[in-house]
Amino acid sequence: MAKIIVITSGKGGVGKTTTAAAIGMGLALRGNRTVVIDFDVGLRNLDLIMGCERRVVYDFINVINGEAKLKQALIRDKRCEDLYILPASQTKEKEALTKEGVGTVIQELSEHFDYILCDSPAGIEHGAYMAMYYADDAVVVTNPEVSSVRDSDRMLGILASKSRRAENEQDPVREYLLLTRYNPQRVQNGEMLSVNDVQEILALDLLGVIPESEAVLNASNSGTPVILNQQSEAGQAYMDIVARYLGEEVPHRFLEVNKKGLLNRLFGG
Amino acid sequence: MSTSLLDYFRGRQKKGTAAVAKERLQILVAHERAARNRPSYLRQMQEELLQVVRKYVHVDDDAITVALEQEGNQEILELNIILPDQQE
Numbered sequence: 001m002a003k004i005i006v007i008t009s010g011k012g013g014v015g016k017t018t019t020a021a022a023i024g025m026g027l028a029l030r031g032n033r034t035v036v037i038d039f040d041v042g043l044r045n046l047d048l049i050m051g052c053e054r055r056v057v058y059d060f061i062n063v064i065n066g067e068a069k070l071k072q073a074l075i076r077d078k079r080c081e082d083l084y085i086l087p088a089s090q091t092k093e094k095e096a097l098t099k100e101g102v103g104t105v106i107q108e109l110s111e112h113f114d115y116i117l118c119d120s121p122a123g124i125e126h127g128a129y130m131a132m133y134y135a136d137d138a139v140v141v142t143n144p145e146v147s148s149v150r151d152s153d154r155m156l157g158i159l160a161s162k163s164r165r166a167e168n169e170q171d172p173v174r175e176y177l178l179l180t181r182y183n184p185q186r187v188q189n190g191e192m193l194s195v196n197d198v199q200e201i202l203a204l205d206l207l208g209v210i211p212e213s214e215a216v217l218n219a220s221n222s223g224t225p226v227i228l229n230q231q232s233e234a235g236q237a238y239m240d241i242v243a244r245y246l247g248e249e250v251p252h253r254f255l256e257v258n259k260k261g262l263l264n265r266l267f268g269g
Numbered sequence: 270m271s272t273s274l275l276d277y278f279r280g281r282q283k284k285g286t287a288a289v290a291k292e293r294l295q296i297l298v299a300h301e302r303a304a305r306n307r308p309s310y311l312r313q314m315q316e317e318l319l320q321v322v323r324k325y326v327h328v329d330d331d332a333i334t335v336a337l338e339q340e341g342n343q344e345i346l347e348l349n350i351i352l353p354d355q356q357e
Contacts, residue, residue, distance in 0.1 A: 150301075
């Protein structure tokens, strides 16, 4: 049976798709058969971030409606043979994502894959509900910023009450915090919530912290998941996160400002 | 020396905005969590209690508050009725 992971946040623009692409690639690079599903009907972007936008023929909703077979809609990554993506529909109504339809597709996928990543749309509407409904684990992507933290907490409430696990009174969805766009310098200056602050407010297990990094925009520009750029701090941080998710003990990195020279220190930089 | 001289004076001038953010969020999140954990019957119970009390004394619509609080393993149902000033 596959493990079903939702990448969620509530707020938009915090890095859900970047994270879904990076973790998906990371899991696959370690030999796990992995599929990433885009649940953002009408605003699909996972294909673009993964660099396979020109290979989309059929989509998730075509499969749900029986217009295409799952095999026809799945796109195999060119860089990693264990990674597939299932794109969202750009034209259909989002109501076409029925609970039964999504369930059937996930069921079929779980026979062939080790990990199924559900990339949630922003907001708390239908698509977001469908993305989290079948989840075993949830990665809550949060920026160290008030509206993002609040929306993440709202999403935690939904996971705890509206998921399949909650409805069937099974063990709850395992929730992890993933803090993105972290700027240690601003944290040190008292201008940004620290990782401890956010953890204290949300009371979640910390999966990892992605530092604010130019590499993320460069990665999306070229359609290459940022985890493939192992020169970058963001890429390394995502690799750590994948290892941590798989149960390895990996110390957190990039939380502190780099050591500065004496002059810098004297004058506060 | 972990902070610079400049930081020291800066620190005396103002509290960082992050501390404000944290404080606001802690209050807000606690409030919103309490709201979503509130059982749905509370509202109706409040309504019915108001009717019962009104059989005996005249009170305003907002004279009754019902709150459910969690303290450790105990749930505390708190009912607060503000009676009007004693009539002669």
